Amino acid sequence: MKVLVINSSPKLDYRGRLLNALGDTDLIRAKPQYTDKLDDGNILDKISGLKPLPDGCLIIVNDHDRSTPTVRIVKLLREAGILVHPATFILATGTHAPTPGETAWKISGAESKDTLLVHNAGDEAQLVSAGKTSRGTEVVVNHALKSAKQVFTINGVEPHYFAGFTGGVKSLVPGLASKKTTAQNHRWAMDPGARIMHTTDNPLHEDLWEAANLAFSTQEVTTVQLVNHGSDILFVSAGFLRPAFESAKDAATRVYGLGLQERVDRIVSIVESPLDHTLYQAQKAMENAKHVLRDGGTFILVATCDQGIGTAAFFKRLQALGTPENVLKSLSFEDYQFGDHKAFYWAELAKRVELLYTGDLPQDVINSTFMRKVTVGDLVTLVNLWKSQGDRILLDEAGGYSAVYLQGN
Structure with missing residues (x-):
């Protein structure tokens, strides 16, 4: 079809x-619950504790199906002296259609001195095996992730109906995974534990973290995790991936959650x-x-x-x-x-x-x-x-x- x-x-x-x-x-x-939004000065304060990224660092950013204000964050990383050296940017498309070249450059924040890659889950030439999770998910990821010496991610955190939340580990898997890996993980969406805004005892969420760790240690991934509504940035958490994500998911619950x-x-x-x-x-x-x-x-x-x-x-x-x-x-x-x-x-x-x-x-x-x-x-x-x-x-x-x-x- x-x-x-x-x-x-x-x-x-x-x-x-x-x-x-x-x-x-x-x-x-x-509707989103917020009155204040962060200006550039607020965001610079939030990211000031990040260490400068090394030459050739792999920076994983969202594709055109997400509203993440990536360009603004990248600009501030450069202004803060965190992103100075040429880097390799990669768009984490997951199983979405690859973002066209001109659009990819526009939304990534990459400059001419940088390398820009667009993940394609169906392109075998891009992919390499990283093992198998305890739940049987065969982990096949973009070779740029498996061979990276340093990984940095920029992602937005929002409620997600079976992964619990977007953001966090999803930049790596399924963001840079093969279609087969994503399918094997996503079968866990049929489990009652895979629920919106629930990450504890959520088999799909737990499998994502295990899969990502087979490709690259998530304890070594640094990140900017944010909560945004359109171009408004409401919350920023910067540092190592897991604690930054946990902090941002709490903020996302406050902004987007409504209990009746x-x-x-x-x-x-x-x-x-x-x-x-x-x-x-x-x-x-x-x-x-x-x-x-x-x-x-x-x-x-x-x-x-x-x-x-x-x-x-x-x-x-x-x-x-x-x-x-x-x-x-x-x-x-x-x-x-x-x-x-x-x-x-x-x-x-x-x-x-x-x-x-x-x-x-x-x-x-x-x-x-x-x-x-x-x-x-x-x-x-x-x-x-x-x-x-x-x-x-x-x-x-x-x-x-x-x-x-x-x-x-």
């Missing part, structure tokens, strides 16, 4: 139209950029909020999806199996194939609630994902109807980043 791309010019502003139409409507709202005392009847989730570009990424908004939606409720996913489906393995599974019941019967940990966890989660939600979609994807595609397409006007009418019925409605203004949970769970 070819990846579907929707050419929508200009890109429709679903977010603006919806928020304008709903105005100050009395809804439960999920009881379930809601409807969720309207407006997916934030860049997660709104593909259905593959937009699903994170569903997973991050579904736990507070009652059985028989309604989830509305608002995402332009101007770049189509994205990585299509999960979509093929939904399309081939045809019904949520068939998906749930057919997919398992034992017979896991790449993307099955996404298809399984999708079908699980579709079986217990109504799924609606507002965006650019055509109806036939939406039908294959067990959703019904509605316009912005239809959606506003529905919200007003639900309000008149006394329904509890959650409006997630930061879909894919917010993490909404039931207090006490």
Whole structure:
């Protein structure tokens, strides 16, 4: 199957139209909780304890599917005298499509004196074996990581629906891992312990750290871990990887977490950029909020999806199996194939609630994902109807980043 791309010019502003139409409507709202953001002086103070990076240091940065303000951090590292020598930058794409060259230079912060690499999980020439974890994950990573003398990472930390959080070790694995390694690790997403904002006793999260340590000792990795909302940097933790990540994940919980005392009847989730570009990424908004939606409720996913489906393995599974019941019967940990966890989660939600979609994807595609397409006007009418019925409605203004949970769970 070819990846579907929707050419929508200009890109429709679903977010603006919806928020304008709903105005100050009395809804439960999920959005990032912060009043202050860090200026450059604050960030320089935070990174001042880092040692200068040696010549040729491998610097791992995020790809175009993440909102990390990498260029700003790199600029400040140079200003602080931490990044002086030529370095090797590598974009940790994971299993995403490799970032095109011009875009890679633009988002990496690399200069002409530096070397810039873009990881490709499917390019065998880039990959080398590093061993096997105790859970059976065969660790194959980019040879630049395995041969590095010093590793430095820049990453954003946000809630993640099965890894617990983004950031941290994910720069190394799956960021610089093979597709096979990622698939073997991601089968653990089928385990109940793989949960949003949970890292203790999370088998997938623990397997990531073990896998990364086979490729390069994470105790020797230095880093800048940050919490950001778009271009706003809200928190920075610099130093060795594990403690910096632990500090940043606590901050991410404060910024993006929202605890409710009881379930809601409807969720309207407006997916934030860049997660709104593909259905593959937009699903994170569903997973991050579904736990507070009652059985028989309604989830509305608002995402332009101007770049189509994205990585299509999960979509093929939904399309081939045809019904949520068939998906749930057919997919398992034992017979896991790449993307099955996404298809399984999708079908699980579709079986217990109504799924609606507002965006650019055509109806036939939406039908294959067990959703019904509605316009912005239809959606506003529905919200007003639900309000008149006394329904509890959650409006997630930061879909894919917010993490909404039931207090006490």
